[in-house]
Each structure stands twice: as C-alpha cells, then as structure tokens.
Amino acid sequence: MKTLNVEELRSLAIGFGVPDEGQFRAFQQYYELTKRIMGKTGPIRILELGSGFSTALMAYCLGERSDVEIDTIDLSFETYEKAIKNSGIKVRDGLVNKFAGTTVTSEELKRFYDVFLEKCVFGISIHKLIAKSRFAEVVMDDRKFNYLSNRYGGGISQITNRMLEDPVFLCNLLDYYSNFGSFGKELELVERLPRVLTDEFCNRKWDVIYFDSGELSTNVECIKLERSFNPGALIGFHDVYFPKSFKSWLPCAALTMSNDWNVLYKDSSTSQGMLIAERS
16 A cells, blocks of 8 residues: 655645646545555445545555455546556556446436425435535635525525525526536436446445435435445545535535544535545
C-alpha cells in the first residue's frame, strides 16, 4: 500500500492527467476515502458507482493487496483508462472489474420521482430530509443558485421549501439537473441501455460503496443498496451540496441523522463537497 503526502498526491494527479487545481482538490477528497479503505484489514470488496480518477487512485494505492476487489459501474470508463495509460501504472488482473451500463432502469427512476416525497433514504423520509437538511444551507455554487433564485425567487430555504409544496417545481428541477437535458430524455436513454446494478450486486455485502454517478440516480441507488453493507463498511459521496448538485445531498443528510452510521469526514472546502461515513 502507498500512503501519499500532498506533493506525492499532486505528482500522481499530474501523471493521471487531472486537469486543474479545482479537480486536484476533488482528487484530494477521493484520497480521504482511499486512505480509510487502506486502513481496513481482511478482504475488501468495493463497489464504485461512477468511475474516473477515483478508480485510478484506488487501483494505485490498493494494487499491491491481493485481497481487494473493485467493481466499478459507469456508462464510460474513458477517464479511468486514460489516467492509467497516462501514468503507466500496472493494474493487476482482477483488481478493477468494469461494468458498462446504468445503475437503474427508466421505470425505477420514474416510479421513484412520481412519489418522491413519500420515499425514505436510509430509513428517513425525504420530506423530513428536505425540511431538515444541513446540506442546503450555504451557497456552494453561485451559478446554479442564481439560476434557481432568479427564475423562482427566494433563497435556499425558499427553494427547498418549494419542493415540499409544488410538484411542478420538482419536475422543473429534474429537467434542470438531468445529465441528458431533460428528465424525459434521460428516461428514454436509460430505457435503451443495459442495467448492470442487478439483484446480484444488491444482494452482496460490500465493505465500501462509493456513490458518484448520475445526478438523478443516486437517490434510487441508495434505496437499492441500503441493506448491502457489511458491519463497519464505509460509504462515500461526492457532490453533496444543493443546489450545486442534486444527487447526494439527501442521502448525506440521512446519514447524519441515522443511528446506524457514524460520519467520519465531511468536507466543504470545494463546491462539490465530500462525505464519508462508517456503518455501525
């Protein structure tokens, strides 16, 4: 295993092709999760939803351990593959297993957002999470906040309260945050792609699950996987602040309220933010 200081981490990031200082700060957040994985003993099964520089970093730091296996799911592995090629590191066979496809079906997405406020994440209702979340209190991204505020009026609390009162507003948010231009287009695209987060994945017990995939899929992924953690398992989320992102702020709020999880790390030094917690 390779423990890295800041200079070594920066050198590795340059080798991977991390493009700028902002992305390097996110790379440092990935390393906070990787360090905690490195400290675990025994066989480690990692599920990563959304690949990229984080995958390459885990492969580099954990590659000497024969008892580690990383399953990573994404539509494309271009960033990861370029990072490995650029750096010239050797990844042992069986360390990183790539599964190309989606994590959820179009029906799962539609069904979830049709009854959004009735759902629970990690045992806590989304209605309560929206009302009580500590991940939507500070403006972390002026561009997205200004768009929502100028179009709909009010500050962050008014915007989140509107989610509780106006179903049309939620539909507008789904269009705005969709990675594919609109929620309808996302449903159409997902319908044509293979879903690889199958029951086989969800029925396994994982030692680490890292969520960093689509803006609208993470909520559904958490529900599918909420019983898939070993005791002492680590969970990680990137992009944890609203309105910078929609994908992780509610699951992160649930973890901070849950008796089943202990928050180990919460970082607000970047607009994306990062949270790491451990299963009790």
